[in-house]
Structure formats: structure tokens, C-alpha cells
Amino acid sequence: AQTVTQSQPEMSVQEAETVTLSCTYDTSENNYYLFWYKQPPSRQMILVIRQEAYKQQNATENRFSVNFQKAAKSFSLKISDSQLGDTAMYFCAFMLSGNNRKLIWGLGTSLAVNP
Amino acid sequence: NAGVTQTPKFRILKIGQSMTLQCTQDMNHNYMYWYRQDPGMGLKLIYYSVGAGITDKGEVPNGYNVSRSTTEDFPLRLELAAPSQTSVYFCASRPEQGYGNTIYFGEGSWLTVV
Numbered sequence: 577a578q579t580v581t582q583s584q585p586e587m588s589v590q591e592a593e594t595v596t597l598s599c600t601y602d603t604s605e606n607n608y609y610l611f612w613y614k615q616p617p618s619r620q621m622i623l624v625i626r627q628e629a630y631k632q633q634n635a636t637e638n639r640f641s642v643n644f645q646k647a648a649k650s651f652s653l654k655i656s657d658s659q660l661g662d663t664a665m666y667f668c669a670f671m672l673s674g675n676n677r678k679l680i681w682g683l684g685t686s687l688a689v690n691p
Numbered sequence: 692n693a694g695v696t697q698t699p700k701f702r703i704l705k706i707g708q709s710m711t712l713q714c715t716q717d718m719n720h721n722y723m724y725w726y727r728q729d730p731g732m733g734l735k736l737i738y739y740s741v742g743a744g745i746t747d748k749g750e751v752p753n754g755y756n757v758s759r760s761t762t763e764d765f766p767l768r769l770e771l772a773a774p775s776q777t778s779v780y781f782c783a784s785r786p787e788q789g790y791g792n793t794i795y796f797g798e799g800s801w802l803t804v805v
Contacts (some may be wrong), residue, residue, distance in 0.1 A: 611793070619728070619779055621796035625763060651703065671794075678724065679794060681733040 578603045579660070580670050587656045592691050596643075597653045597685045599668030605666035605671040610644065610651045615684070616664040627651065629673075658689045694715045697782050697797035704772040704804045711802050712767040714782030722785045723765040724794070725749075725757065729779040732779065740765055772804045 579602045589595035601610070610626040627635045627644050634642050639656045655662055668682040695716045704710055710717065721742045737750030741780060754776060756768040765784075766787040779798040782797040 619799045619801075620782075621734075621781060621799075623793055623795075626793055678736050678739060679734075683733045 578680045580680050580682040582685050584682045584685045586686045587605045588688040599651045601649050601670045609671045611669040614657045619670045660689050663689045695797035697800050701801045708772050709770050714783040720784035721787045724783040725767045726749045726781045728777050774804050777804045
């Protein structure tokens, strides 16, 4: 069975600094997708970034980038130039490719960006 | 772009009452999901559907029922509401192919059972 582990329940960072959120996962499959979702206090789930396991190049979306280490089964999220609006819960999620049906979620990391 | 629409956004139920959370998506997605999120926790899958007429249980199906008569709609029925069902409920959908199988979420429905 697949599992997703986020080892940092809470983190904080000063505005404009960089922070990295950790995520590890366990699977015996080779083809899958990884996601980071952001959940601000409004509780809406917002996709931050996604990575296909077959791609070696790390995904980047503006200030957000990932460090995808397939052999180590690690998928960390780096937020550069942190902004107050980045304050949120961040969830790492895993999904098998093919005829899969569901995401496997981590328990989340609560990130506070301080002024 | 409407995306995934859930109603109601907020609801207070008394113990033993029943209600239906509505979910509609206009993206022609085959896959649809219902999750619940308890305070301070991640998401747990209640039910999912891979297409009209096909539904299956997730991790926490007890106390809920679903139906999928059309591609667009995936309502979640709560029968005999209990305080343990106080939670935020998210409906989600994804295409069968495309954009890395990204799941799109509704804005959530806050349910309190008293």
C-alpha cells in the first residue's frame, strides 16, 4: 500500500525568506504523480504544483519548486521569497497513474509566514 | 469557469436528521470524489465514482450514501446524522486523462451536527 509522510507538523518562516517542506512516500510502483496542495484558512484546496514520476526535471511554478528524488522517494516543496499569503496548510499527495482512483494524502504541514 | 460547485456551504443539522450535499462539475470529468476533513487532519475519502452509474466506497463510507446518475452530479447523502459527522466536506473531480490527473476541488461544505 502507498503511504505519504510529512514529518514537519508546523513550520514558520520570515517574509521574503525561503522555506522547504518535506514529503516522503512509499510505493513499489514506477509510474505515479505527486502533488502539493495548499489549504489557506478559508479551507479551499488549491493545487500548488505537480510532478510526473517519469520526468526527471523538477517542476517549477513561479516561487514554488520541488526537489523530486525518485530513488529516495522524496518530494520536497521549496517556497522562495515567502509572502504573508503563503500562510496555509500544505498537503503532499500521491496518485498512481493508469486506472487509479484516489489520492493518498499526507497529514499536512502548517506553515506560518511572519512579517 | 464554474469548475466544481458544492452546495450548501454551511449547514447545521440536528442528530438524527438527514441531508444531501450537492456536487456538480462542468468539466466533463469521469472521476468524482467525496472527502471529509476533520479539524487539524488531512482528507479522508468517503466515496468515489469512475463514471455515471458506478460508485465505490472509500476509507470512511459508513453513514453516507452516494449516487451518480449523470456525469455532472455526484450528491452525498447523510442518513441519521451523528456528531461524529461534523466536518468539512470536499467534492472533487478529475479527468480520465490530461494535466497529470490533477484533482480539482470544490470550495467545501461545513457541516455541524448538534
